[in-house]
Amino acid sequence: MAWRTVVVTKHSKLNYKMNHLVVQTSEKTYQIPMEDIQIILITTTQAVVTAYVIAETIKRNIKIIFSDINGQPIGEINQYHTNGKHNRNISQQIVWTAQRKNLLWREIVKRKIENQSQLLLSHQTIDKEKFQALIDGVEIGDITNREAVAARMHFNRLFGTEFVRHEAGIVNAMLDYGYQILMAAVAREIVLQGYLSELGIHHNGAQNDYNLASDLMEPFRPLIDGVAKKYEQETELTLEIKLALVDSVNQVIEINGKQMLVTNAITILVRDAINYLNDGSKLPEWRFEI
Structure with missing residues (x-):
């Protein structure tokens, strides 16, 4: 199973040779087996990528993510044909019921809040009873938006009461960067399983190509926060x-x-979520230790 994330940070040329990615810099040449690679993250505009590399990564479902001049991820390459059952899967995805989507979203929100509380506990900054009350109070579809309440409490306890999400600053820059990497990893798995990341269960932004990835990445966000x-x-x-x-x-x-x-x-979370949405008999119950 692919596991490596290759990060290209300097002037270089990326070639393909005998089932290896070859990265040539002015100081050294690196050869990485293609079968080990999950993501290639190019964080510089000074890298040259051959068409051969791009074609091979597409065939092997390796995600290439490109960054802008400031090093922020801005786009990626996706293939035309992914899972052999792609058309059938999309037909199923389109008719996922609102009831199942709302039940699954409740479970995702509960696991996210639980993982936030674990992170805060490791920093000894948690009001455990308040977070447990939030978890217990998540309704179907999270109609009372316990997720947003927990997020405010989480960030204020982790980074201080003056912290405001999406303002300028190093913490938000780190969160934005890390969440992009996490979302790419989740989106890759969704596509590998033959589904559209555009069609979410809670996120439904008309211009968001990663609505489903935005949904399913939520329990993993505290890893980036840490x-x-x-x-x-x-x-x-x-x-x-x-x-x-x-x-x-x-x-x-x-x-x-x-x-x-x-x-x-x-992989497990995406698989379990999709199985349930496709009329699986049991709502997934994930137990995390982060």
């Missing part, structure tokens, strides 16, 4: 921080009593 907490005193989004954010999808967590890489946990 990395941002570690570097919150820094003043700029350095290469070291970017690599730490990228590597968050390669760390080991526990899900349903089994330890595994985050990428494998994403």
